[in-house]
Amino acid sequence: MGGYLEALRVQRWDDHRYYHHSRINQALHLLSALSFVLAYAIAFKDPAIAALIAWLVSMTSRQAGHFFFEPKGYDHVNHATHDHKEEIKVGYNLQRKVVLMAVWALSPLVFYVSPSLFGLIEPHQTAGELVRHIGLLWFAIGIGGLVFRVLQLFIIRDVETGLVWAAKIITDPFHDIKTYYKAPLYLMQGELIDQGLADEVAEEAARSAAR
Secondary structure: OHHHHHHHHHHHHHHHHHHOOEHHHHHHHHHHHHHHHHHHHHHOOOHHHHHHHHHHHHHHHHHHHHHHHOOOOOEOOOOEOHHHHHHHOOOOOHHHHHHHHHHHHHHHHHHHHOOOOOOOOOOOOOHHHHHHHHHHHHHHHHHHHHHHHHHHHHHHOOHHHHHHHHHHHHHHHHHHHHHHOOHHHHHHOOOOEOOOHHHHHHHHHHHHHHO
16 A cells, blocks of 8 residues: 555646646646546536536647646756656546547537437437537546556557556646645746756655655
């Protein structure tokens, strides 16, 4: 159990130090996390509405932070190129995210081809029913995207890495709230890049050397 928790800590740490330098990105992750928690709260009662919140608010704000605000140049804090970070990314790197977001954005077109989703549901009769059908489809895409990457990690890495990543993704909203709740305050103070990250990296390196 200790090894599993340490692997989870390492994945979270790598995600933070490599991919969350921008305070705007951090603030958007806070917005994403809060809306994800709301989606979690209503998922069992109304998965369609939960998926609409998760994709339209949580995922769009989260990925906008990565695509538009996170620096893509050489990472002097971690001494790593952007390409290197993309290559070693455990979960969805930017290239994989483009594919996932394209699937999500284009998926409602399936109801134009087949309103019954090829016989799986009753065709919608109103705009409200169509929206709910889209929500349920997005719910399935979210679960499918998670399971697909976990199975990939089972094959290209190992079972533990896949299970740890799944646990990280599911619990990220709560961890992000804890980690980035001050990001909006730093932004109001004019800090666009996390100035404390270099110290965090140095402290982690010192702890690792002492182990």
